[in-house]
Amino acid sequence: xxxxxxxxxxxxWPAFNAARAxxxxxxxxxxxYFREDGVKSVAAIEAAMRANQxxxxxxxxxxxxxxxxxxxxxPLAMLAESIETIARDCVERQDTPEEALEPVTRLRxxxxxxxxxxxxxxxPLVTTRRPxxxxxxxxxxxRAV
Numbered sequence: 001x002x003x004x005x006x007x008x009x010x011x012x013w014p015a016f017n018a019a020r021a022x023x024x025x026x027x028x029x030x031x032x033y034f035r036e037d038g039v040k041s042v043a044a045i046e047a048a049m050r051a052n053q054x055x056x057x058x059x060x061x062x063x064x065x066x067x068x069x070x071x072x073x074x075p076l077a078m079l080a081e082s083i084e085t086i087a088r089d090c091v092e093r094q095d096t097p098e099e100a101l102e103p104v105t106r107l108r109x110x111x112x113x114x115x116x117x118x119x120x121x122x123x124p125l126v127t128t129r130r131p132x133x134x135x136x137x138x139x140x141x142x143r144a145v
């Protein structure tokens with residue numbers, strides 16, 4: 001059974017910020033490449049699964065794994081790695097990849113949720129990560145009790 005991950009668990013923010021610092025002005029462009037490559041990789045993985053072709057799962061899963069790790073998206077990288085490992089094992093055994101069905105069905109949702117967080121954080125309007133604070137009573141539009 002899959003465990004639901006909340007937004008804070010999807011990205012290792014210190015790793016994300018280190019990548020952002022290291023890539024500098026190219027960060028947003030590289031994140032755009034991750035989006036493009038990720039969309040293609042997820043589609044290729046789903047197509048390979050529908051075609052029951054283990055070998056066709058390997059490269060897009062491997063690509064997605066590496067790119068996700070670059071941005072600190074460890075749960076996505078681990079899911080892609082599990083698909084890659086299953087696929088490689090199936091290729092070696094000359095078997096079909098039915099056991100990859102469950103992780104493949106979770107992949108698109110996790111990719112989209114993770115990408116949304118990464119892009120939101122990469123927005124030029126976001127300068128630093130601040131904890132979310134509940135609104136105070138009597139704030140704008142509220143009557144003080």
